[in-house]
Amino acid sequence: MLQGKVQSARMVGEGVEIQPGLTLREVVIELEGIEYRKDEPLRVQKGSFHAVLGDDALQSYLSDLLPPVRSPWSLVVSHLDNLRVRSRAGEVKLSIDVHTRLGVQLSGELSGQLRLREGTQIWFEASEVKVVGISVPEKVRELLSEMFLNRPLLDLSGIKAPVRIERVAVGDGMLMFEGAILVEQLAELVRG
Numbered sequence: 001m002l003q004g005k006v007q008s009a010r011m012v013g014e015g016v017e018i019q020p021g022l023t024l025r026e027v028v029i030e031l032e033g034i035e036y037r038k039d040e041p042l043r044v045q046k047g048s049f050h051a052v053l054g055d056d057a058l059q060s061y062l063s064d065l066l067p068p069v070r071s072p073w074s075l076v077v078s079h080l081d082n083l084r085v086r087s088r089a090g091e092v093k094l095s096i097d098v099h100t101r102l103g104v105q106l107s108g109e110l111s112g113q114l115r116l117r118e119g120t121q122i123w124f125e126a127s128e129v130k131v132v133g134i135s136v137p138e139k140v141r142e143l144l145s146e147m148f149l150n151r152p153l154l155d156l157s158g159i160k161a162p163v164r165i166e167r168v169a170v171g172d173g174m175l176m177f178e179g180a181i182l183v184e185q186l187a188e189l190v191r192g
Contacts, residue, residue, distance in 0.1 A: 074096050091112070093110070111129075165176065
């Protein structure tokens with residue numbers, strides 16, 4: 001350390017808010033080959049991270065982002081609420097209450113997998129949609145997916161951390177992310 005070099009460093013954080021309303025349960029950052037000198041940019045040879053997002057935090061975050069019901073659905077549906085998230089090994093289930101214009105409340109459930117795009121976006125791909133516990137036909141599922149799932153479930157492109165997500169996995173009650181620390185951008189962030 002006195003020579004301005006560190007072989008490796010490991011940082012662990014709990015309850016880390018990465019963007020307003022989105023708090024990770026845990027983040028582990030590992031850096032290797034660190035060199036630092038006064039008045040020079042930080043140099044890091046390699047960096048990686050592992051993060052865990054709990055269902056409760058995802059549910060709270062997504063509940064605040066529920067979109068308004070748009071046409072043609074707004075002719076039948078007045079609003080959506082009571083979003084629930086349940087993750088089980090390899091699959092995510094999103095449940096929601098659908099309030100109709102006739103005053104009837106229905107429950108809807110979407111089951112599916114998560115897909116990573118562009119190293120910053122997590123998309124939900126529905127494999128099954130149920131309304132009142134009954135699976136809807138594939139054409140209806142595709143239509144509902146196009147209407148309501150035409151944007152990322154999570155978009156982390158706006159976070160300040162210089163990271164690229166390389167893998168997303170679903171565990172019991174949690175989502176796990178792994179990826180690389182973009183060391184060139186880290187040096188600029190630390191410098192600026």
